[in-house]
Amino acid sequence: MKDFFRRRGTISLLGSLLSILAGLLLGFVLLLVFNPSHALSGLSNMLFTGLRDMSKLGKVLYTAAPLLMTGLSVGFAFKTGLFNIGASGQYTMGSFFALVAGIQFQLPWYVAVLLGMVGGAVWGAIPGIFKAFFNVNEVITAIMFNWIGLFAVNLSLNNMPMMIASYWGAVTKERTAKLADANPAAILPKLGLTESLGNYMNIGFFVAILSAVVIWIILSKTTFGYELKACGYNRSASLYAGINDKRNIILSMTIAGALSGIGGAIYYLSGTAQFTIVKSLLTMGFNGIPVALLASSNPVATIFSALFVSYIQVGGDMLQPEFAKEIIDIIIAAIIYLSAFALLVQGVIAKVLMNRRKNCAPAAREEDDRC
Amino acid sequence: MSEYVIEMLNISKEFPGVKANDDITLQLKKGEIHALLGENGAGKSTLMSVLFGLYQPDAGIIKKNGEVVRIDSPNDATALKIGMVHQHFMLVEVFTVLDNIILGAEQSHMGFLKKDAARKKVLDLSEKYGMRVDPDALIEDISVGMQQRVEILKMLYRDNEILILDEPTAVLTPQEIDELIAIMRSFAAEGKSILFITHKLNEIMLAADRCTVLRKGKLIGTVDIANTSKEELSRMMVGRDISFRVEKGPFKPGNVVLEVDGLSVPSRVHKKNAVSDVSFSVREGEIVCIAGIEGNGQTEFVAALTGLEKASAGSITLNGCDISHASIRARSCAGMSHIPEDRHKHGLVLDYTLAENLVLQRYWQEEFQFRGFIRRDSVRKYAKRLIEQYDVRSGQGPETIARSMSGGNQQKAIVAREIDKESKLLVAVQPTRGLDVGAIEYIHRQIVLQRDAGKAVLLVSLELDEVMNLSDRILVMYEGRVVGEFDPKQTTVEELGLYMAGAGRKGENTAGRADA
Ligand SMILES: Nc1ncnc2c1ncn2[C@@H]1O[C@H](COP(=O)(O)OP(=O)(O)OP(=O)(O)O)[C@@H](O)[C@H]1O
Ligand SMILES: [Mg+2]
Numbered sequence: 035m036k037d038f039f040r041r042r043g044t045i046s047l048l049g050s051l052l053s054i055l056a057g058l059l060l061g062f063v064l065l066l067v068f069n070p071s072h073a074l075s076g077l078s079n080m081l082f083t084g085l086r087d088m089s090k091l092g093k094v095l096y097t098a099a100p101l102l103m104t105g106l107s108v109g110f111a112f113k114t115g116l117f118n119i120g121a122s123g124q125y126t127m128g129s130f131f132a133l134v135a136g137i138q139f140q141l142p143w144y145v146a147v148l149l150g151m152v153g154g155a156v157w158g159a160i161p162g163i164f165k166a167f168f169n170v171n172e173v174i175t176a177i178m179f180n181w182i183g184l185f186a187v188n189l190s191l192n193n194m195p196m197m198i199a200s201y202w203g204a205v206t207k208e209r210t211a212k213l214a215d216a217n218p219a220a221i222l223p224k225l226g227l228t229e230s231l232g233n234y235m236n237i238g239f240f241v242a243i244l245s246a247v248v249i250w251i252i253l254s255k256t257t258f259g260y261e262l263k264a265c266g267y268n269r270s271a272s273l274y275a276g277i278n279d280k281r282n283i284i285l286s287m288t289i290a291g292a293l294s295g296i297g298g299a300i301y302y303l304s305g306t307a308q309f310t311i312v313k314s315l316l317t318m319g320f321n322g323i324p325v326a327l328l329a330s331s332n333p334v335a336t337i338f339s340a341l342f343v344s345y346i347q348v349g350g351d352m353l354q355p356e357f358a359k360e361i362i363d364i365i366i367a368a369i370i371y372l373s374a375f376a377l378l379v380q381g382v383i384a385k386v387l388m389n390r391r392k393n394c395a396p397a398a399r400e401e402d403d404r405c
Numbered sequence: 406m407s408e409y410v411i412e413m414l415n416i417s418k419e420f421p422g423v424k425a426n427d428d429i430t431l432q433l434k435k436g437e438i439h440a441l442l443g444e445n446g447a448g449k450s451t452l453m454s455v456l457f458g459l460y461q462p463d464a465g466i467i468k469k470n471g472e473v474v475r476i477d478s479p480n481d482a483t484a485l486k487i488g489m490v491h492q493h494f495m496l497v498e499v500f501t502v503l504d505n506i507i508l509g510a511e512q513s514h515m516g517f518l519k520k521d522a523a524r525k526k527v528l529d530l531s532e533k534y535g536m537r538v539d540p541d542a543l544i545e546d547i548s549v550g551m552q553q554r555v556e557i558l559k560m561l562y563r564d565n566e567i568l569i570l571d572e573p574t575a576v577l578t579p580q581e582i583d584e585l586i587a588i589m590r591s592f593a594a595e596g597k598s599i600l601f602i603t604h605k606l607n608e609i610m611l612a613a614d615r616c617t618v619l620r621k622g623k624l625i626g627t628v629d630i631a632n633t634s635k636e637e638l639s640r641m642m643v644g645r646d647i648s649f650r651v652e653k654g655p656f657k658p659g660n661v662v663l664e665v666d667g668l669s670v671p672s673r674v675h676k677k678n679a680v681s682d683v684s685f686s687v688r689e690g691e692i693v694c695i696a697g698i699e700g701n702g703q704t705e706f707v708a709a710l711t712g713l714e715k716a717s718a719g720s721i722t723l724n725g726c727d728i729s730h731a732s733i734r735a736r737s738c739a740g741m742s743h744i745p746e747d748r749h750k751h752g753l754v755l756d757y758t759l760a761e762n763l764v765l766q767r768y769w770q771e772e773f774q775f776r777g778f779i780r781r782d783s784v785r786k787y788a789k790r791l792i793e794q795y796d797v798r799s800g801q802g803p804e805t806i807a808r809s810m811s812g813g814n815q816q817k818a819i820v821a822r823e824i825d826k827e828s829k830l831l832v833a834v835q836p837t838r839g840l841d842v843g844a845i846e847y848i849h850r851q852i853v854l855q856r857d858a859g860k861a862v863l864l865v866s867l868e869l870d871e872v873m874n875l876s877d878r879i880l881v882m883y884e885g886r887v888v889g890e891f892d893p894k895q896t897t898v899e900e901l902g903l904y905m906a907g908a909g910r911k912g913e914n915t916a917g918r919a920d921a
Pocket of ligand 1: 420421423424425443444445446447448449450451452492798799800809810811812813814839841
């Protein structure tokens with residue numbers, strides 16, 4: 035028995051590592067294609083930037099925090115059998131609420147994070163309500179609410195002069211004010227971590243880890259989690275068990291939205307990022323999807339997949355200016371995509387090992403006799 | 406050439422915690438119907454899945470016509486003309502019958518499906534063997550009997566010579582079973598070979614040429630049906646004699662527990678009511694049975710009774726409380742237990758462990774949770790008790806994922822959960838579907854014990870034997886109406902059969918009224 039579990043553990047680790055390796059290989063090939071002379075240095079940049087110095091590691095953690103939140107958001111909904119493609123809109127709403135709290139109302143950071151959570155939760159709840167009461171597919175509603183959210187926020191910001199940077203003395207009109215100018219109390223505490231981990235570091239990453247743990251506890255320890263997963267695995271059976279699936283769908287989407295909302299809040303309350311008024315959806319929400327998939331929606335594993343994706347992204351940023359931003363995105367996408375094949379590769383490895391074991395069955399039997 | 410078309414020699418297959426097949430040899434002759442018999446979890450489905458390429462054996466070889474073959478996947482099996490109908494059907498619910506039949510064996514011309522030729526072949530086959538199907542119906546809209554025919558046509562469409570049928574009769578009505586056996590005979594007469602799993606000894610005696618018996622993963626032996634008896638088979642299978650009769654205490658009905666009045670339920674497929682104007686009551690200490698041919702409204706009636714679906718008219722009273730509009734949870738709390746008809750759809754969350762499934766109706770109760778946190782220890786302890794008491798067999802006890810359990814043991818788990826729940830009314834739909842004779846004996850005894858302890862039992866069953874053995878009162882349902890009430894001591898299977906087919910006197914009257 036022990037042997038069996040050990041073998042399964044090795045297989046899954048081996049599978050993940052092999053897929054990541056394959057992803058990097060593909061990345062390298064792409065680097066070669068786009069700019070051969072810088073391919074090697076590019077690869078080493080991608081691979082080692084995150085560890086080069088502490089400030090880069092700080093940046094990895096900083097980017098990982100919102101990724102982890104949106105990854106948790108997608109993964110949590112997924113466990114309930116819902117596909118939360120609306121993480122982007124919820125993230126946008128969370129950012130907006132948090133920034134309005136911080137800048138317009140001059141509230142401290144913890145209230146701003148809470149309000150960001152509320153903003154995301156509301157935006158998550160809407161597709162949930164539509165699904166529960168009118169049986170409208172949550173994917174459709176969520177996609178529409180991504181856009182509604184984006185433009186509602188843009189519109190509001192354009193009509194809230196106090197939110198815009200120029201009000202606080204900066205030249206730009208299309209982005210929100212620097213928190214350092216507008217309300218330093220709204221910046222997430224840095225706990226002195228900046229000394230060692232650079233300017234980007236703040237408690238955001240710990241908030242995200244805490245959320246992952248809370249979600250893990252909800253899913254695996256509580257009756258609420260039991261109900262949610264039952265709905266996700268088999269809706270008819272959960273109905274039969276008397277589980278109120280309407281309530282659970284709404285709650286699940288609300289919580290998923292809240293998670294994305296926190297993600298937006300902690301990213302923009304870092305004090306280093308400013309919300310820019312653009313016409314395209316924020317990618318952070320969509321990046322939550324591969325993060326959740328890589329982790330098979332397991333909240334604890336999501337911590338590691340968020341770190342991995344963030345690590346590759348931070349490394350990727352170092353490829354500029356030798357490589358265009360779009361090409362870097364393609365390469366990152368290729369790496370993440372192949373890494374998601376981890377599960378597939380595991381199956382193949384398991385099969386190969388099995389066959390090998392079958393072929394030397396007599397030897398194995400002798401071993402059995404000895405113990 | 407060898408005498409056998411298929412030989413499975415010294416096959417072993419181990420799953421975590423259980424040796425499902427231990428050195429099993431099975432030889433299949435050309436043109437024979439070979440039954441495979443064994444208790445729930447004995448390893449029958451596993452052995453057949455090995456032959457069909459779904460599992461790789463840990464040891465042993467498979468020969469076809471005397472030559473060793475490797476079957477690594479169902480595709481290999483199909484290439485060797487081996488086909489299988491699984492215990493739980495593998496059909497795409499939202500596809501049509503025709504699409505399901507050709508799925509995986511589609512023929513195309515420049516990337517377009519050539520459906521016309523396929524349709525003709527399917528219709529020819531269905532005509533030749535008298536298996537009526539509507540090629541354009543969606544799977545989700547047709548009865549299980551029809552789905553079964555689709556599965557069989559799927560094998561014939563692929564020109565399979567070796568047909569594996571895993572418990573094909575568990576979901577069929579007695580009439581359909583007779584038809585199936587006739588069809589199997591005609592296959593065998595054409596030289597096809599059939600491996601046939603069933604728990605019903607009568608069917609084996611009727612249809613099979615030989616029978617191989619497994620017990621707990623080991624081979625007990627292969628016997629010629631001509632030289633054996635039901636009793637010997639059951640002794641080989643469970644190692645003791647089985648009594649086919651159920652001992653019941655005296656009939657002492659008490660207060661009315663369930664009162665159904667004028668219940669009507671709309672149908673999902675047609676405009677008429679699936680259940681119309683059904684009224685009856687069930688008292689304490691009484692087993693009332695609803696008999697009928699599948700598809701006469703029993704499913705819809707139970708769905709409305711248990712709250713899975715809404716009734717359009719009528720009322721339901723449980724223990725004096727009107728529960729006509731109560732939620733499923735409320736009905737459950739008011740004292741209703743429900744063994745559902747479809748164990749995979751309603752009865753189990755297949756990806757949950759056995760323990761988690763055993764508390765599916767009770768996880769929220771004081772005993773199993775504290776301030777919203779599940780009390781793992783009590784869940785485990787409770788699961789262990791039920792597993793022991795009801796002899797639910799699985800590889801890893803409470804931690805076994807329900808999906809990996811044998812079909813019969815999944816059923817036992819559901820029955821255990823529902824009987825053990827403190828309730829006043831037990832609604833049992835086909836409670837012994839897919840169980841071995843030993844388990845049936847045990848479950849029947851449990852149901853009777855419930856009755857003797859003063860609970861009300863509403864049994865819905867297609868098996869007339871079960872109906873006659875267990876019930877104190879029989880209601881026959883035909884086209885959504887109760888067309889007759891019988892005392893099992895004063896009626897015969899034949900009379901019930903007539904009423905079930907709609908030919909009863911009262912049945913004619915009611916039918917006439919419905920038309921008017
Ligand atoms: N995929 C699997 N993973 C783990 N254990 C399994 C798996 N499939 C079957 N088993 C175990 O192997 C044993 C034999 O199962 P199998 O399904 O072959 O029984 P069976 O004879 O078909 O029983 P039934 O009459 O109930 O259908 C059972 O104990 C079951 O729990
Ligand atoms: Mg089976």
